[in-house]
Every structure is written in C-alpha cells, then in structure tokens.
Amino acid sequence: MSSTTHRVDSPNRLGEHAVVLGAGMAGLLAARVLSEFYDSVSVIERDRLPDYPCHRRGIPQGRHVHNFYSRGLQVLGELFPGLLEDLARAGAVVVDDGELSNFYVRFGRYEMKRSGKFADPAALSLHMASRPFVEFHLRRRVKALPNVTFLDGHDVVELVTTGDIVNGVRIIRRYNGFLTELDADLVVDAMGRSARTPAFLENLGYERPTENRSVARYKYASQQLSIPEGSITQRLVMFNPGGGKPGGLLLACEHDTWTLAIGQPTDAGEPPTDFAAMLALVEPSLPPAIVEGLRRAHPIGEAVTYHHSAAIWRRYDQMSRFPSSLLVLGDALCSFDPTYGQGMTIAALEALTLRDCLRVGDAQLAQRFFRASAHYIGQTWAANQARSRVTSPTHDRNSMRERLQGWMSRAALNASTRDVVLTERFFRVSNFVDPPSRLQDPALIPRIVWGNLRARFARKRTRAAVVAVTPLPEPLSVRA
Ligand SMILES: Cc1cc2nc3c(=O)[nH]c(=O)nc-3n(C[C@H](O)[C@H](O)[C@H](O)COP(=O)(O)OP(=O)(O)OC[C@H]3O[C@@H](n4cnc5c(N)ncnc54)[C@H](O)[C@@H]3O)c2cc1C
Structure with a gap:
C-alpha cells in the first residue's frame, strides 16, 4: 500500500516510512513529530474519521469532559503554529486574562482564592472545548502535512518482525476483510487504553511489561x-x-x-x-x-x-528486552485516573520527548524514550497518589513521611485560599507549567505559615461574632 512520500532533508532523516497505530490524541501528535524524520508517515485507525467534529466509537471517553492543561496547549501551539488561534476562531472558550474569577476550584474543604490576578497570565491560558472539537482541528492540521497519510477503517492485526526488529504491521480493512502488510522503519503504538503491545510482545516471545496500577x-x-x-x-x-x-x-x-x-x-x-x-x-x-x-x-x-477508570502504567522502561523499531505512547503506555484530566497533556509532552529522542538518532530509541518519559509520568503518578490520599476518608497514613506530606499539603491548600501567589503556584504545577517540586519551594514556607495564622485568627473572629449576635439562653425557669 503506498503513501505520499517526500524526502525529508538530512540531517534529520531517519528512514523511509513510519507507521502510527491509532489516530487519537497521542497518535496525531506522534505523526506530526515523525513527519520531520521519515519520508512518509501512515496513521492506521479503526474508525472512519469524520470531516467534521463529532463523537466516534473508538473514543468513548470523548463524550466526557476533556480539558487540556496549559502546558499541553503550549505544545499544540509549538507543533502546529496557529492551531490555538484556529480553535479560538472556531469557537473554543479562551481564558487568558489571568483573572481568578474565571475559576472555582475546591479541593477537600479548601476553596482556592477566587479574586485577584495571576502574575503571569500567558503561562496559564486555556482554550476550552469538547474532545471531538479539539481532535477534529488537530486531525485537520495533521492531514494537511504533505507526507502523512491516514488509513482509516483499518484494524491493526499484528506486528511483523525479523528477529528482534519490528519491520512492519499487518492491518485489515474492516468492511471487506482485505489484509495488507505495511513495511516500516518504526512502528508506534498509540491505540489507547486497549493496549495491544503486551499481547504482541508475548506472541513474539518477549515478556509482558510489569504494571503499576491504581484502582478505579x-x-x-x-x-x-x-x-x-x-x-x-x-x-x-x-x-x-x-x-x-x-x-x-x-x-x-x-x-x-x-x-x-x-x-x-x-x-x-x-x-x-x-x-x-x-x-x-x-x-x-x-x-x-x-x-x-x-x-x-x-x-x-x-x-x-x-466505568473503566483504573490508572495503569506499563513499565516498558523497566524491561530488559524490547524489540527495536517499536514504541508505545499515550494511554497505551500510561492511562491516568481520569479525575485528574491529564492524559492529553501527557501525550503532548511525550510527543516532545519523542522529537528530542529522534533528534539524536534512532539507536536505542525505545529505551531512551521510555526512560525520558518515565521521569514526568512518574512525577505525575506520585503526585496523583498523594492527592488521592489528601481527600481519601479511609487512607491510613502509616509512615511519618506520608503524615508529614499530608499535613504540609493541607497547610498549603489552607493558605492558598487567601493567597494569590500560592494559588498561582498550584495552578502552574497542576497545569504542568512547573514541576511538582515547585510546591516544596522553601521560599513558600513563610507564606504558608502566615496564611494559616490568618485563617486561624479569622476563624476566632467569626466565632466571637457568632457568640456576640447569638441571644443568651433564656433562664431555665422561663423555658420551663
Ligand atoms: C472519562 C474520561 C475523561 C477524561 N478526561 C480527560 C481530560 O479532561 N483531559 C485529558 O487530558 N485527558 C482526559 N482523559 C484521558 C484522555 O482521553 C486520554 O489520555 C487521551 O485520549 C490519550 O490519547 P491516546 O491517543 O493515547 O488514546 P485514544 O485517544 O483513546 O486513541 C486511541 C485510538 O486508537 C484507535 N484504535 C484502538 N485500537 C485499534 C486497532 N486495533 N486498530 C486501529 N485503531 C485502533 C481508537 O479507535 C482511537 O482512535 C479522560 C479519559 C476518560 C476515560
């Protein structure tokens, strides 16, 4: 099966043909990056891809709320100049003035500050829209790339290998069962939560990756x-x-x-x-x-x-043997707890990691990619676990460290209810603009202490005011 070819300029060129399995968010972003390094890129997708924004069967989660964090949007803008402006023109809601009144955020019993303005509004700007809307506009941009071809209505059947090298993929046309084999210098699994690679690996005589799991x-x-x-x-x-x-x-x-x-x-x-x-x-x-x-x-x-909201991180980064010319990204690599809405932003970060890895060649590509992405996936995974502990009624905080962390998080949240600097720091970290370590910045400690003292004084004042306006109890004799 042929696809449009245009020879990529050296020194970037790494091969003739790359194949991306799945045209969801991770697949589209990967295709864009690969188009810089391979003469042609084919994107295989099971669904027929519509020419307008609408729900499709392969993305059942797309009917639910889907928000990109600010850093994810910045990556979209970097990979597709003008895309954010397209989204805004087509009707996405843009929040870029830094006004806290745009948001209501409550975590546990703490409400983030609701008035004031961020010092750096541009870093936290948002373009908000439904998943089909954003995916359609992104897909349109990828379709416009001269060396990317979409093969929709095709199911991925299996990988084709020679020894330890993946050199193609077998696909089947859904409506007539027509089987095709595509040669490839690189195959990227972006098939989402269905995660086919562990079974592919097992069939090829490899071990399955171990999994970190957190229950739904x-x-x-x-x-x-x-x-x-x-x-x-x-x-x-x-x-x-x-x-x-x-x-x-x-x-x-x-x-x-x-x-x-x-x-x-x-x-x-x-x-x-x-x-x-x-x-x-x-x-x-x-x-x-x-x-x-x-x-x-x-x-x-x-x-x-x-209902299927368990978080699963497949630890390809820990495998001692992995075939060359194969990669896994997006939800197929790690699907997070949807409560935190991080999957699309992580897919965008993975696209940048892929680009960085490809820029230094394709030797040991999978190992380098899995190791580099494990850094921020691991940070996000750990932060989610910590957040779940703060709001869980049942979690037993056994270790001294966990108890201290829980206490610190609650103190910081409490202070942020009145402090725009702390609120902005929370937003920057949760929007992937800053790493989670920025919440442990020692320079924040005086603000956190002061914020908690102010909260305590305010509570006392309120209690005193309530006592002052509450009528004294009537004498027992009168009540009787
Ligand atoms: C309820 C819910 C809410 C969520 N909310 C958010 C949110 O607010 N923000 C956020 O960032 N993330 C959110 N997510 C996560 C987000 O949906 C994913 O992280 C993101 O879509 C990952 O993209 P992906 O490309 O890896 O997978 P997907 O987007 O799922 O794409 C996989 C693609 O592969 C195709 N495919 C599968 N199998 C085959 C096959 N055999 N052959 C060919 N094609 C195949 C599918 O049809 C699909 O198009 C949410 C998830 C859920 C479940």
Whole structure:
C-alpha cells in the first residue's frame, strides 16, 4: 500500500516510512513529530474519521469532559503554529486574562482564592472545548502535512518482525476483510487504553511489561448543557470535596455549550444520568451562585457514563528486552485516573520527548524514550497518589513521611485560599507549567505559615461574632 512520500532533508532523516497505530490524541501528535524524520508517515485507525467534529466509537471517553492543561496547549501551539488561534476562531472558550474569577476550584474543604490576578497570565491560558472539537482541528492540521497519510477503517492485526526488529504491521480493512502488510522503519503504538503491545510482545516471545496500577475510584456521568449567558461567571468549576463525596468538573465549551462531569465513588453505586439528580448530588459541594446558574441550565442530549477508570502504567522502561523499531505512547503506555484530566497533556509532552529522542538518532530509541518519559509520568503518578490520599476518608497514613506530606499539603491548600501567589503556584504545577517540586519551594514556607495564622485568627473572629449576635439562653425557669 503506498503513501505520499517526500524526502525529508538530512540531517534529520531517519528512514523511509513510519507507521502510527491509532489516530487519537497521542497518535496525531506522534505523526506530526515523525513527519520531520521519515519520508512518509501512515496513521492506521479503526474508525472512519469524520470531516467534521463529532463523537466516534473508538473514543468513548470523548463524550466526557476533556480539558487540556496549559502546558499541553503550549505544545499544540509549538507543533502546529496557529492551531490555538484556529480553535479560538472556531469557537473554543479562551481564558487568558489571568483573572481568578474565571475559576472555582475546591479541593477537600479548601476553596482556592477566587479574586485577584495571576502574575503571569500567558503561562496559564486555556482554550476550552469538547474532545471531538479539539481532535477534529488537530486531525485537520495533521492531514494537511504533505507526507502523512491516514488509513482509516483499518484494524491493526499484528506486528511483523525479523528477529528482534519490528519491520512492519499487518492491518485489515474492516468492511471487506482485505489484509495488507505495511513495511516500516518504526512502528508506534498509540491505540489507547486497549493496549495491544503486551499481547504482541508475548506472541513474539518477549515478556509482558510489569504494571503499576491504581484502582478505579470513580464512575463518571457527563451531561452536555446549555446555560443562559451570564448565569455562571466562572469558565471552569472543579470540585473534589473528598470524604467519599462525589466530585466533578463543569467546563465552558465551544458555541455556548457546557459539560458537567460527575465522579461518583465506585462503592456508592451508579452515578445518576438524570440532570435533576446530578444537580442534587453536587449541590452541597458548590457555592449557591453556581448551583443557581446550574438550575437555569438545559440538558443537551442524554447523559453518558464511564466505568473503566483504573490508572495503569506499563513499565516498558523497566524491561530488559524490547524489540527495536517499536514504541508505545499515550494511554497505551500510561492511562491516568481520569479525575485528574491529564492524559492529553501527557501525550503532548511525550510527543516532545519523542522529537528530542529522534533528534539524536534512532539507536536505542525505545529505551531512551521510555526512560525520558518515565521521569514526568512518574512525577505525575506520585503526585496523583498523594492527592488521592489528601481527600481519601479511609487512607491510613502509616509512615511519618506520608503524615508529614499530608499535613504540609493541607497547610498549603489552607493558605492558598487567601493567597494569590500560592494559588498561582498550584495552578502552574497542576497545569504542568512547573514541576511538582515547585510546591516544596522553601521560599513558600513563610507564606504558608502566615496564611494559616490568618485563617486561624479569622476563624476566632467569626466565632466571637457568632457568640456576640447569638441571644443568651433564656433562664431555665422561663423555658420551663
Ligand atoms: C472519562 C474520561 C475523561 C477524561 N478526561 C480527560 C481530560 O479532561 N483531559 C485529558 O487530558 N485527558 C482526559 N482523559 C484521558 C484522555 O482521553 C486520554 O489520555 C487521551 O485520549 C490519550 O490519547 P491516546 O491517543 O493515547 O488514546 P485514544 O485517544 O483513546 O486513541 C486511541 C485510538 O486508537 C484507535 N484504535 C484502538 N485500537 C485499534 C486497532 N486495533 N486498530 C486501529 N485503531 C485502533 C481508537 O479507535 C482511537 O482512535 C479522560 C479519559 C476518560 C476515560
């Protein structure tokens, strides 16, 4: 099967043909990077790919709220100059003025500061839209690359190998069962959570990778909404009250639509799919003004649910033997807990890692790529585990270190409810602009101590005021 070829200029050129398996976020970004190094790139996709933004079968999670963090968007802009402007022109919601009033973020019992302005708004700008919308615009850009060809409506069957080298892939056309073999200098598995590579490896006589797993904590229900303009002043509402209560995300999306996603703890039964019941569930965790805005919302279509939310990191970085000319990225490498909405941003970071690795050649490519990506995947994995501990009602904080970390996190969150500098630092870290270590910056300690003291004084003052306005108890004789 032929694909468009144009000879890549040396010194970048690494080969004739690279094949990407899967046209989701990770596959599209990988194809863009590979087009710099291979004469032609083929993207194999099981679904027929539509010429307009719409849901498709291969991305069931795309019906749920899907947000790119700021760093992920910066990578999109770097790989596709002008793409963010395209998104904005086509109707994505842009939040780039740094005003904290755009956000409501509640974590445990702490609400992040809601007024003031970030010192560096550009670093934290967001373009918010539905998954089909963003994927469509990204796919359009990749399709426009002269040496990238899409083979949609094709299922990946197996890898083709010679000894320890992967040199192609067998694919089957879904509508007529026509089998084709594609030669390739590099094959990249970006087939998402279905993760086919462990079975491929086993069939080829390799071991499967070991897995880090964290159990599914939530079942999801998402509902698209139309909300009358001005009913909700925020653009992004994120709440995770913890203590076994449901959390969620409300996101302003393209063309005046919104998406509300609710995560119901797995042991609390099925999440509701009726909007009134969804509203009743989240009401206790949200400020009255947001609840009031949600009461004016109209559901668009039916709510959808999602249950398979376990986080799995396949440790290809720890394998002693791995075939050459094969890579795995995106959810196929590590699928995170969807509560944290990090998968697309991580896929974008992996695309940059892939580019960096390819720039120094293709020798030991897989080992270098897995090692380099394990750095930030590991940081994100560890940070998620720590965050889950802060809000978990049952987690037993055994070690002194865990107890200290938990105490520090709560103190920092408490202080950030009044401190714009701390709030901005939290946003920068959760948006992948800064590494998690920036939250342990010793320079923040005075702010955290001062913030906690202020909170304590404020609580005392409130208590004193409540006592002052509460009528004294009537004498016992009168009550009787
Ligand atoms: C409920 C939920 C909510 C989420 N919310 C967010 C969020 O807010 N922000 C965020 O960043 N991430 C979010 N994620 C994660 C995000 O969806 C993924 O991390 C991201 O899509 C990873 O992209 P991928 O390309 O690896 O996989 P996918 O996007 O799943 O793409 C895989 C592609 O491979 C194709 N494919 C599969 N098998 C074959 C085959 N045999 N042959 C050919 N093609 C095949 C599929 O059709 C699909 O197109 C969420 C996930 C879930 C489950």
